[in-house]
Amino acid sequence: MNCEYFGKCGSCTIHDIGYEGQLDFKIQREKERFSNFTDLKDIDFDIIKSDEQNFRNRAEFKIWKNFDENDNATLSYAMTSVEKNVLEINSCQIVSLDIANLMPKLLEEIQKNKILSFKLFAIEFLNSTTGDMLVTLIYHRKLEEDWNTLALELSNKFNIKIIGRSRKQKVILENDYIDEKLNINNTNYNFRYIEGGFTQPNSKVNIGMIEWVLNNIKDSREDLCELYCGGGNFTIPLSSKFRKVLATEISKTSIKSAKTNCELNNNTKIEFIRMSAEEFVEALEEKRVFSRLKDVDLKAYDFDSIFVDPPRAGLDDTTRALVKNFDQIIYVSCNPETLHRDLEELTKTHKIINFALFDQFAYTHHIETGVILKRSIN
Numbered sequence: 001m002n003c004e005y006f007g008k009c010g011s012c013t014i015h016d017i018g019y020e021g022q023l024d025f026k027i028q029r030e031k032e033r034f035s036n037f038t039d040l041k042d043i044d045f046d047i048i049k050s051d052e053q054n055f056r057n058r059a060e061f062k063i064w065k066n067f068d069e070n071d072n073a074t075l076s077y078a079m080t081s082v083e084k085n086v087l088e089i090n091s092c093q094i095v096s097l098d099i100a101n102l103m104p105k106l107l108e109e110i111q112k113n114k115i116l117s118f119k120l121f122a123i124e125f126l127n128s129t130t131g132d133m134l135v136t137l138i139y140h141r142k143l144e145e146d147w148n149t150l151a152l153e154l155s156n157k158f159n160i161k162i163i164g165r166s167r168k169q170k171v172i173l174e175n176d177y178i179d180e181k182l183n184i185n186n187t188n189y190n191f192r193y194i195e196g197g198f199t200q201p202n203s204k205v206n207i208g209m210i211e212w213v214l215n216n217i218k219d220s221r222e223d224l225c226e227l228y229c230g231g232g233n234f235t236i237p238l239s240s241k242f243r244k245v246l247a248t249e250i251s252k253t254s255i256k257s258a259k260t261n262c263e264l265n266n267n268t269k270i271e272f273i274r275m276s277a278e279e280f281v282e283a284l285e286e287k288r289v290f291s292r293l294k295d296v297d298l299k300a301y302d303f304d305s306i307f308v309d310p311p312r313a314g315l316d317d318t319t320r321a322l323v324k325n326f327d328q329i330i331y332v333s334c335n336p337e338t339l340h341r342d343l344e345e346l347t348k349t350h351k352i353i354n355f356a357l358f359d360q361f362a363y364t365h366h367i368e369t370g371v372i373l374k375r376s377i378n
């Protein structure tokens with residue numbers, strides 16, 4: 001069991017090891033990895049499972065062309081395997097049913113038309129559980145007016161939104177987002193996911209992650225600070241537990257999405273700031289003045305908790321040091337290696353109270369982890 005996709009290398013076929021087998025492999029691997037933390041001896045890992053099939057709400061495929069003797073191309077979806085081979089995909093069991101149903105029909109229509117298929121090299125799908133679908137067609141050529149007309153016909157035929165992309169070009173036919181509705185602990189939340197912004201790929205596990213955090217923290221009269229907030233996926237539901245929330249994120253697209261999401265949920269408790277975690281540390285420690293913060297009164301916040309969901313690199317040195325100043329640390333991680341490194345430091349002052357594995361990326365080696373820590377030493 002040494003390949004990225006547990007044997008089938010990205011062909012998306014459910015492998016012999018089965019869903020439970022691959023999950024159990026990852027649980028045992030993570031139990032072993034984190035076994036040096038004595039706090040974990042008394043804690044059961046909470047496990048949030050994925051659906052076994054049709055669980056991914058976003059997917060990216062290369063477009064592969066097979067030429068016949070007359071130089072006519074037949075298109076197929078493809079992925080690059082861990083060994084860097086191209087694997088043609090005839091059907092895909094891990095993507096949502098909406099994406100799986102659309103894939104062959106869409107390719108057949110594109111195949112029929114030289115303008116739509118010419119120099120097309122990738123297709124991205126973004127789908128909501130409510131059926132909204134955004135398809136991005138990515139080309140190695142400039143897109144002209146004739147492409148717009150045909151892409152609009154394609155969009156109407158399948159009732160989908162289409163974006164065309166090529167180098168330095170983005171053609172939006174209708175709009176560049178999908179609308180999602182998530183039911184979290186029996187409350188409905190509205191989210192708008194903008195193309196190019198970060199979104200969690202597995203909706204069911206995403207809901208499970210947010211509920212796990214909500215169900216394991218107490219209501220606070222104080223404030224929450226959040227770093228790496230994306231489009232407010234955790235921020236908006238978690239704000240119900242706090243007086244106010246200050247949330248930061250590096251991506252302009254995600255901050256735009258986060259502010260829209262706040263409005264969609266009539267939430268007035270949260271301030272979103274576009275700022276890297278490293279810059280935010282400098283602002284909080286009054287080492288640098290930022291014009292982006294001119295309307296934000298940092299001193300009006302009384303933080304007792306911090307929530308972090310960093311990219312794979314985990315926390316940098318200064319952010320890790322900042323995080324230790326909070327009584328409660330909620331850490332969601334997509335990389336157990338960097339989480340382990342960060343916990344080595346955080347557990348010098350804080351005790352691990354809860355620990356969870358979220359099978360966000362079923363049938364790959366990746367797993368998402370959640371940890372809640374409380375201050376044990378001042």
Ligand SMILES: C[S@@+](CC[C@H](N)C(=O)[O-])C[C@H]1O[C@@H](n2cnc3c(N)ncnc32)[C@H](O)[C@@H]1O
Pocket residue numbers: 198199200227228229230231232233234248249250251254275276277278309310311334
């Ligand atoms: C794993 S995503 C989490 C997003 C969000 N919590 C969610 O559930 O959708 C990590 C986010 O960190 C942002 N990011 C990456 N590097 C950053 C940095 N140095 N400072 C702040 N945000 C950063 C990315 O743009 C991305 O939105």
